[in-house]
Amino acid sequence: MATKTKKKPKTKSKKSIKIAVILIAFLCVLSVFALIINNSSPSKSESNIINLNKDIAYGIDVSHHNGKINWKTVKGEVDFAFIRVGYRTYDNGTICLDSKAKYNLKNANKNSVPIGVYFYSQAITEAEAEEEAQFLLDEIKSCDISLPVVIDFEYPTKNGKNVGRLNDANLSKKEKTALINAFCNKVKAAGYTPGVYASSYVFKTHLNTKKLDEGIMIWVADYNGEVSYSVDYDFWQFSDKGKCKGV
Numbered sequence: 001m002a003t004k005t006k007k008k009p010k011t012k013s014k015k016s017i018k019i020a021v022i023l024i025a026f027l028c029v030l031s032v033f034a035l036i037i038n039n040s041s042p043s044k045s046e047s048n049i050i051n052l053n054k055d056i057a058y059g060i061d062v063s064h065h066n067g068k069i070n071w072k073t074v075k076g077e078v079d080f081a082f083i084r085v086g087y088r089t090y091d092n093g094t095i096c097l098d099s100k101a102k103y104n105l106k107n108a109n110k111n112s113v114p115i116g117v118y119f120y121s122q123a124i125t126e127a128e129a130e131e132e133a134q135f136l137l138d139e140i141k142s143c144d145i146s147l148p149v150v151i152d153f154e155y156p157t158k159n160g161k162n163v164g165r166l167n168d169a170n171l172s173k174k175e176k177t178a179l180i181n182a183f184c185n186k187v188k189a190a191g192y193t194p195g196v197y198a199s200s201y202v203f204k205t206h207l208n209t210k211k212l213d214e215g216i217m218i219w220v221a222d223y224n225g226e227v228s229y230s231v232d233y234d235f236w237q238f239s240d241k242g243k244c245k246g247v
Helices: 071-075 101-110 126-140 165-169 173-189 200-206
Strands: 016-024 030-038 059-062 080-088 095-097 115-121 149-153 194-199 217-221 235-237
Touching: 071 101, 080 101, 080 126, 095 126, 101 115, 101 126, 115 126, 115 173, 115 194, 126 149, 126 173, 149 173, 173 194, 194 200, 200 217
Parallel strands: 016 059, 059 080, 080 115, 115 149, 149 194, 194 217, 217 235
Antiparallel strands: 016 030, 030 235, 080 095
């Protein structure tokens, strides 16, 4: 599968690893995204948690929307996967377990597919962000997690407009950035590498990346041929087309 990537400047002692990932979205519509893992980024931790021994690797991002996945088949198609473990509803704020999380975690591990996990957040207080992190940590404590544990920070939309409790809370950049730090600090304290996912637009207009705590890996989505916001990213999601057998 052909992909395009753009490199950030490298230091002499570290190299950038390009990782392309297949994002599997609602109704099994596939979208490819590439992740450039920039080891010279200030947010990169000292330990290299992704050791795939290749310049370009492919993976998938899955949830219950993809149904029952054949992980034995997927093993031959990808190098790693990100699994949604849970989410908070955008209306009444109920925390829910993704109905395929346990199956996906168990069978990805069983078939030796390296995995990371994420939680779709709608937290509006730091206490709620910590609650989401703890929920996620409780679900993965018996799993082999070799990729980041991520807070998915985005707004649901309706007719092109942001909706839901996070939008209605009308939080400041400072307050929303504090939510990310609260979630990620909980993750880091449990011994995992934390991360945050958002679009370039959300990073630019809703968060203050300079105030994110040290060690938080940044996964940015941007389909404009380059990252349009000057954020020190670790992962770049750059495309939205693809396919994967077994899903």
